[in-house]
Amino acid sequence: MSIPFVDLKAQYQALQSEIDTAINAVISECAFIKGPYVEAFESEFANYINAKHCISCANGTDAIEIVLQALGVGPGDEVIVPANSFIATSESVTTAGAKPVFVDCEPNFRNIDPEKLEEKITSKTKAIIAVHLYGMPADLSRIMKIAQRHNCYVIEDAAQAHGARYNGQRIGTIGHAATFSFFPGKNLGAYGDGGAITCQEDQLARKCRMIANHGRISKYDHEFEGRNSRLDGLQAAILSVKLKYLDNWNALRRQHADYYRSKLSQTKLVLPTIASHIEPVFHLYVVEHPEREKLRVGLTERGIGCGVHYPIALPMLQAYSRFNHSAEEFPNSVRMSKQALSLPMYPELTKNQIDTVVSAVEEVLG
Ligand SMILES: *Cc1c(COP(=O)(O)O)cnc(C)c1O
Numbered sequence: 623m624s625i626p627f628v629d630l631k632a633q634y635q636a637l638q639s640e641i642d643t644a645i646n647a648v649i650s651e652c653a654f655i656k657g658p659y660v661e662a663f664e665s666e667f668a669n670y671i672n673a674k675h676c677i678s679c680a681n682g683t684d685a686i687e688i689v690l691q692a693l694g695v696g697p698g699d700e701v702i703v704p705a706n707s708f709i710a711t712s713e714s715v716t717t718a719g720a721k722p723v724f725v726d727c728e729p730n731f732r733n734i735d736p737e738k739l740e741e742k743i744t745s746k747t748k749a750i751i752a753v754h755l756y757g758m759p760a761d762l763s764r765i766m767k768i769a770q771r772h773n774c775y776v777i778e779d780a781a782q783a784h785g786a787r788y789n790g791q792r793i794g795t796i797g798h799a800a801t802f803s804f805f806p807g808k809n810l811g812a813y814g815d816g817g818a819i820t821c822q823e824d825q826l827a828r829k830c831r832m833i834a835n836h837g838r839i840s841k842y843d844h845e846f847e848g849r850n851s852r853l854d855g856l857q858a859a860i861l862s863v864k865l866k867y868l869d870n871w872n873a874l875r876r877q878h879a880d881y882y883r884s885k886l887s888q889t890k891l892v893l894p895t896i897a898s899h900i901e902p903v904f905h906l907y908v909v910e911h912p913e914r915e916k917l918r919v920g921l922t923e924r925g926i927g928c929g930v931h932y933p934i935a936l937p938m939l940q941a942y943s944r945f946n947h948s949a950e951e952f953p954n955s956v957r958m959s960k961q962a963l964s965l966p967m968y969p970e971l972t973k974n975q976i977d978t979v980v981s982a983v984e985e986v987l988g
Pocket of ligand 1: 685816
């Protein structure tokens with residue numbers, strides 16, 4: 623039995639008639655750019671997150687860049703980012719003209735370490751990007767306190783955490799702004815690229831919306847130069863259909879994580895740690911083992927899809943060689959890059975499939 627790492631086909635097949643109807647409606651109404659489907663999705667997603675504003679855009683990377691720009695972050699500024707994330711987090715800082723300053727992750731929760739954060743703050747620090755990596759909310763209350771002390775903004779990079787909760791509250795409303803990706807494989811995925819920003823403040827929302835749409839006030843009146851970064855009608859209609867299922871899908875992911883834990887707790891794998899005040903959404907189920915490569919190859923040979931998130935810690939990437947960082951500065955992130963392995967995780971996964979993954983893990987590790 624081969625088990626994929628994610629199974630987008632299974633999800634489409636379950637929703638096929640609803641999705642096809644939505645796609646046909648957009649096409650027959652030619653509601654391709656902006657229009658009623660985009661507006662509807664923005665208001666549904668804002669409601670879901672319990673945010674005052676949702677501004678859709680072309681992808682999750684743009685979402686971060688647009689927020690940074692809207693907050694006035696640019697050349698000469700520094701933005702703190704975790705060393706363990708996808709490059710979009712730090713890339714958007716550079717694209718906005720600022721400098722990414724990396725902070726190591728915390729060993730158990732794998733998100734930016736609040737203990738190590740404050741020492742990286744300088745007079746140039748304008749913002750902190752807290753990534754809710756793998757669907758596990760970052761330690762927002764401590765991060766917000768540090769940010770308040772130093773008068774900087776907090777942006778939640780929630781690309782992997784749609785629907786997760788922190789102290790009972792959905793992430794996406796706690797920082798000054800939050801950014802989401804609707805890349806197909808994310809917990810809420812479109813059938814192409816898509817992204818969104820959520821925030822509470824009217825002025826910030828207005829600025830983000832204008833930046834994403836050529837700095838427009840009206841069709842051909844532009845207050846400033848923005849860019850073209852829009853969610854299209856087809857993606858919005860698909861996302862509206864899928865949003866109704868998100869809580870159920872996330873609950874299934876948590877069930878699978880519980881089941882993995884019950885079966886894997888006897889092995890030597892390090893399993894995800896969940897803080898008591900958070901409800902994660904397990905975008906990924908990431909385990910750690912010193913012999914990660916042996917495990918990865920062994921599972922692959924047995925037809926089990928797995929992934930590494932991420933094989934090179936951000937500061938160690940060639941893309942950041944200009945900073946001359948050393949691995950010793952980021953021990954936890956570098957260890958994760960060598961020991962982390964993501965096991966199959968998606969809502970449609972079955973107990974049988976998890977049993978097969980677990981047997982394979984036991985076989986490979988002996
Ligand atoms: C996917 C992802 C992004 C970027 O999203 P795109 O829509 O692919 O641009 C940003 N940050 C993190 C942590 C991600 O996983």
